[in-house]
Amino acid sequence: MTDDVLVVHGGTPLEGRIRVRGAKNLVSKAMVATLLGDSPSRLFDVPKIRDVEVVRGLLGLHGVKVTDGTEDGELVFDPSNVESASTDQINVHAGSSRIPILFCGPLLHRLGHAFIPDLGGCHIGPRPIDFHLQALREFGATVEKTPEGLHLSAPNGLHGTKFALPYPSVGATEQVLLTAVMAEGVTELRNAAVEPEIIDLICILQKMGAIIKVHTDRVIEIQGVKRLHGYSHRPIPDRIEAASWAAAALATRGHVEVLGAQQADMMTFLNIFRSVGGEYEVTDARPPKLSDPGQEGGIRFWHPGGELHAVALETDVHPGFMTDWQQPLVVALTQARGLSIVHETVYEQRLGYTEALNTMGANIQVYRDCLGGTPCRFGRRNFKHSAVIAGPSKLHAADLVIPDLRAGFSHLIAALAAEGTSRVYGVDLINRGYEDFEAKLASLGAHAERP
Ligand code: EPU
Numbered sequence: 438m439t440d441d442v443l444v445v446h447g448g449t450p451l452e453g454r455i456r457v458r459g460a461k462n463l464v465s466k467a468m469v470a471t472l473l474g475d476s477p478s479r480l481f482d483v484p485k486i487r488d489v490e491v492v493r494g495l496l497g498l499h500g501v502k503v504t505d506g507t508e509d510g511e512l513v514f515d516p517s518n519v520e521s522a523s524t525d526q527i528n529v530h531a532g533s534s535r536i537p538i539l540f541c542g543p544l545l546h547r548l549g550h551a552f553i554p555d556l557g558g559c560h561i562g563p564r565p566i567d568f569h570l571q572a573l574r575e576f577g578a579t580v581e582k583t584p585e586g587l588h589l590s591a592p593n594g595l596h597g598t599k600f601a602l603p604y605p606s607v608g609a610t611e612q613v614l615l616t617a618v619m620a621e622g623v624t625e626l627r628n629a630a631v632e633p634e635i636i637d638l639i640c641i642l643q644k645m646g647a648i649i650k651v652h653t654d655r656v657i658e659i660q661g662v663k664r665l666h667g668y669s670h671r672p673i674p675d676r677i678e679a680a681s682w683a684a685a686a687l688a689t690r691g692h693v694e695v696l697g698a699q700q701a702d703m704m705t706f707l708n709i710f711r712s713v714g715g716e717y718e719v720t721d722a723r724p725p726k727l728s729d730p731g732q733e734g735g736i737r738f739w740h741p742g743g744e745l746h747a748v749a750l751e752t753d754v755h756p757g758f759m760t761d762w763q764q765p766l767v768v769a770l771t772q773a774r775g776l777s778i779v780h781e782t783v784y785e786q787r788l789g790y791t792e793a794l795n796t797m798g799a800n801i802q803v804y805r806d807c808l809g810g811t812p813c814r815f816g817r818r819n820f821k822h823s824a825v826i827a828g829p830s831k832l833h834a835a836d837l838v839i840p841d842l843r844a845g846f847s848h849l850i851a852a853l854a855a856e857g858t859s860r861v862y863g864v865d866l867i868n869r870g871y872e873d874f875e876a877k878l879a880s881l882g883a884h885a886e887r888p
Contacts, residue, residue: 602627
């Protein structure tokens with residue numbers, strides 16, 4: 438196979454401190470929002486990951502000048518010359534990310550038309566975009582599907598609408614927000630997703646001049662405005678990355694401090710982490726003073742020794758247990774005594790990675806039934822979306838091929854926790870969402886190298 442492989446010598450606890458930057462699943466959308474402004478925007482703490490590069494490339498093609506700011510991780514976006522790009526140019530980014538679908542509303546507002554290439558992203562189920570297209574049509578857009586991609590136009594402009602999502606989809610909620618802010622009139626979105634990344638996107642849009650009310654019961658009301666200006670924003674930290682390192686600390690019986698991790702956005706994870714037997718301490722930020730350099734806040738996670746305990750958990754939309762926290766934590770659950778149950782209710786095919794863990798000695802069975810929780814959309818539909826993890830199991834080294842981003846990180850954790858030397862193929866996929874993960878591994882004392 439290729440040289441895209443990491444050789445991991447397992448069995449050493451991860452020990453040390455790393456820092457997480459702006460959330461991947463906010464930063465990429467915040468970058469799209471810059472298209473809506475009529476003056477420059479500034480985004481801080483942007484991680485160097487593949488999704489950011491893809492969006493930067495697409496913005497550049499549409500005339501947004503993107504430059505590095507003075508601070509490390511700061512990007513400046515100048516949208517004064519937004520222009521059309523050719524389908525050939527845009528298609529260079531086909532299959533590279535799911536973010537291009539969010540260009541629809543902003544490009545329709547700025548140019549009256551949009552071309553969206555084939556989407557990429559992780560293969561964790563069919564990942565349809567029907568809610569997105571339905572919403573865009575409600576606003577008055579016409580959508581033409583062609584073999585090369587989607588062509589959209591808005592011959593009569595975009596108009597506010599009342600719309601209820603069949604499921605609180607993160608992407609479709611963002612699609613509605615990015616379209617409604619400059620549509621004529623009022624939009625009411627029911628059954629909206631309310632993830633912290635969405636609230637942060639709302640904060641950005643509000644900074645730009647939008648009028649958005651978040652009501653109770655997943656209702657968001659947006660009053661369209663005629664113009665928006667640029668923003669300056671420091672994004673919420675990446676709570677998926679933070680939880681991934683926390684799970685790595687637990688599975689390797691280590692101790693990792695994650696600077697930047699925020700308790701409020703991780704409450705559900707922290708409850709499960711404690712139930713499994715992991716310990717954590719939240720360290721509050723201390724602002725710098727003349728006599729004191731201050732301190733960045735974060736969360737320290739560690740394995741206190743002794744046995745871990747089995748748990749039952751169900752992934753869900755916010756404020757539930759995130760689907761992206763599931764894969765790294767399952768590796769730690771292989772070390773817990775008893776039967777743990779994981780019911781995945783967000784994606785229908787997000788447990789395939791457990792096969793690789795079984796080849797390493799784990800004992801995980803997957804089922805079509807909705808186990809241990811409320812029946813979900815996938816029950817009796819032939820999707821193996823519940824897992825029973827029997828532990829503790831001694832993990833041994835194996836050759837692994839990374840299937841997608843989060844499963845990939847769980848493979849990596851398993852290799853770090855296992856006895857012996859594993860070869861993990863396809864590790865470049867991890868760069869899609871984890872900044873500098875190899876340097877971070879090294880700083881935590883992991884023994885991993887490129888051959
Ligand atoms: N769905 C539809 N139709 C649609 C849109 C969604 O049926 O038009 C379904 C999906 O198939 C899925 C469910 O709704 O079963 C939820 O999907 P959602 O739209 O919420 O996901 P997304 O916006 O595509 C984002 C994150 C994912 C994260 C999910 C859930 C980004 C770029 N991606 O995806 O993150 O798992 O929300 O929180 O923000 C990752 O970071 O590795 C990742 C996959």
